[in-house]
Amino acid sequence: xxxxxxxxxxxxxxxxxxxxxxxxxxxxxxxxxxxxxxxxxxxxxxxxxxxxxxxxxxxxxxxxxxxxxxxxxxxxxxxxxxxxxxxxxxxxxxxxxxxxxxxxxxxxxxxxxxxxxxxxxxxxxxxxxxxxxxxxxxxxxxxxxxxxxxxxxxxxxxxxxxxxxxxxxxxxxxxxxxxxxxxxxxxxxxxxxxxxxxxxxxxxxxxxxxxxxxxxxxxxxxxxxxxxxxxxxxxxxx
Amino acid sequence: xxxxxxxxxxxxxxxxxxxxxxxxxxxxxxxxxxxxxxxxxxxxxxxxxxxxxxxxxxxxxxxxxxxxxxxxxxxxxxxxxxxxxxxxxxxxxxxxxxxxxxxxxxxxxxxxxxxxxxxxxxxxxxxxxxxxxxxxxxxxxxxxxxxxxxxxxxxxxxxxxxxxxxxxxxxxxxxxxxxxxxxxxxxxxxxxxxxxxxxxxxxxxxxxxxxxxxxxxxxxxxxxxxxxxxxxxxxxxxxxxxxxxxxxxx
Numbered sequence: 361x362x363x364x365x366x367x368x369x370x371x372x373x374x375x376x377x378x379x380x381x382x383x384x385x386x387x388x389x390x391x392x393x394x395x396x397x398x399x400x401x402x403x404x405x406x407x408x409x410x411x412x413x414x415x416x417x418x419x420x421x422x423x424x425x426x427x428x429x430x431x432x433x434x435x436x437x438x439x440x441x442x443x444x445x446x447x448x449x450x451x452x453x454x455x456x457x458x459x460x461x462x463x464x465x466x467x468x469x470x471x472x473x474x475x476x477x478x479x480x481x482x483x484x485x486x487x488x489x490x491x492x493x494x495x496x497x498x499x500x501x502x503x504x505x506x507x508x509x510x511x512x513x514x515x516x517x518x519x520x521x522x523x524x525x526x527x528x529x530x531x532x533x534x535x536x537x538x539x540x541x542x543x544x545x546x547x548x549x550x551x552x553x554x555x556x557x558x559x560x561x562x563x564x565x566x567x568x569x570x571x572x573x574x575x576x577x578x579x580x581x582x583x584x585x586x587x588x589x590x591x592x593x594x595x596x597x598x
Numbered sequence: 599x600x601x602x603x604x605x606x607x608x609x610x611x612x613x614x615x616x617x618x619x620x621x622x623x624x625x626x627x628x629x630x631x632x633x634x635x636x637x638x639x640x641x642x643x644x645x646x647x648x649x650x651x652x653x654x655x656x657x658x659x660x661x662x663x664x665x666x667x668x669x670x671x672x673x674x675x676x677x678x679x680x681x682x683x684x685x686x687x688x689x690x691x692x693x694x695x696x697x698x699x700x701x702x703x704x705x706x707x708x709x710x711x712x713x714x715x716x717x718x719x720x721x722x723x724x725x726x727x728x729x730x731x732x733x734x735x736x737x738x739x740x741x742x743x744x745x746x747x748x749x750x751x752x753x754x755x756x757x758x759x760x761x762x763x764x765x766x767x768x769x770x771x772x773x774x775x776x777x778x779x780x781x782x783x784x785x786x787x788x789x790x791x792x793x794x795x796x797x798x799x800x801x802x803x804x805x806x807x808x809x810x811x812x813x814x815x816x817x818x819x820x821x822x823x824x825x826x827x828x829x830x831x832x833x834x835x836x837x838x839x840x841x842x843x844x845x846x847x848x
Contacts, residue, residue: 438848
């Protein structure tokens with residue numbers, strides 16, 4: 361099973377946002393899409409999720425797949441408790457008994473079991489984003505789209521969330537499309553890093569990152585070589 | 599928390615005490631019971647009033663009309679507010695009607711209602727016309743203010759439409775609706791008594807206010823006014839109670 365984004369183009373009111381973008385990826389990988397802010401990365405995710413159609417080109421492998429989302433904002437309903445927030449996206453799809461088990465499992469994975477009856481207003485920003493993470497994995501999906509979900513958080517929080525995410529993903533693999541403008545984040549999370557150009561977005565190059573997650577530390581020389589490669593790609597002209 | 603709430607109670611009590619003392623001093627200065635009765639005289643009249651056989655039917659008649667008008671405007675405001683909130687066409691269709699109703703002076707509404715309806719019904723119709731635009735406007739504002747990001751999230755996670763309505767829209771509208779209901783309740787008693795004064799139904803606080811005025815019984819006017827204030831206060835308190843009951847999450 362693989363996913364193809366086949367020479368996709370998209371314009372808004374004459375402004376070219378995505379141009380001739382091609383990607384072909386295997387399933388159950390974490391694909392990082394690295395590009396400058398405002399380069400059309402969110403538009404690409406919207407095309408993948410089917411929210412907006414491509415002008416030209418086509419995507420394949422995504423049809424009739426269930427998709428989970430992780431947004432920049434936690435997007436939790438303030439009047440629902442942590443467990444009811446997760447339940448909100450599971451209802452009508454899974455039986456009550458099964459839902460209870462799933463919610464308990466994923467809250468345990470993000471260390472929030474003790475907070476299941478709390479309202480979002482009673483949680484810290486990082487905890488709320490962990491609930492959103494649990495919701496994304498609890499939802500029965502094959503694909504997970506992440507739109508800079510750790511943007512604007514402090515260094516330690518980002519690290520905690522990254523680790524929570526990798527832990528969840530390793531236990532329960534999905535095809536992840538992770539959009540970011542942060543090179544470090546792409547290096548630490550991606551198994552394949554697609555470097556995009558500025559608008560109109562097209563693929564400048566693809567950098568594989570086969571280093572296992574537990575070896576991805578600052579002083580790992582192999583990771584530094586990949587980082588250099590990304591920097592070269594970013595500064596190169598197409 | 600504990601000490602601050604005790605402080606609040608003390609300050610409120612002191613404020614009420616100053617109010618009563620000022621009232622008493624003013625009454626002594628003026629020296630005419632007809633112009634300004636003392637608090638003690640008003641209290642005496644109140645005791646006579648409350649213990650008289652005719653008191654409760656009068657109070658209940660006014661409360662009944664107020665609640666009837668309030669409940670009808672609540673129902674109508676919610677239903678039409680939802681329709682207008684979800685459909686732009688319905689919104690623009692209703693807009694001129696609501697604007698006319700909202701802009702008509704309360705006295706014009708009362709006088710027209712007296713011409714068109716029998717005196718028992720007048721206060722109800724007037725309350726309905728005054729309260730409806732408030733409730734309606736707040737429901738529409740609640741729908742317009744819905745968090746678009748939450749809505750997008752629910753749609754992307756393929757949550758069923760009826761669930762989005764009941765679990766996302768309704769809770770978002772609720773604070774707006776309660777704020778509208780609270781404002782409407784506050785106005786309701788003022789409007790209903792004004793309408794009763796002019797339409798003179800057989801039983802009603804407004805009717806009795808007018809009778810007391812004709813009799814030059816100013817202490818009775820004060821007594822009935824205090825009754826009206828107490829009713830308004832009790833219902834405002836009830837709505838606040840409902841508000842805190844429903845909003846356990848913020």
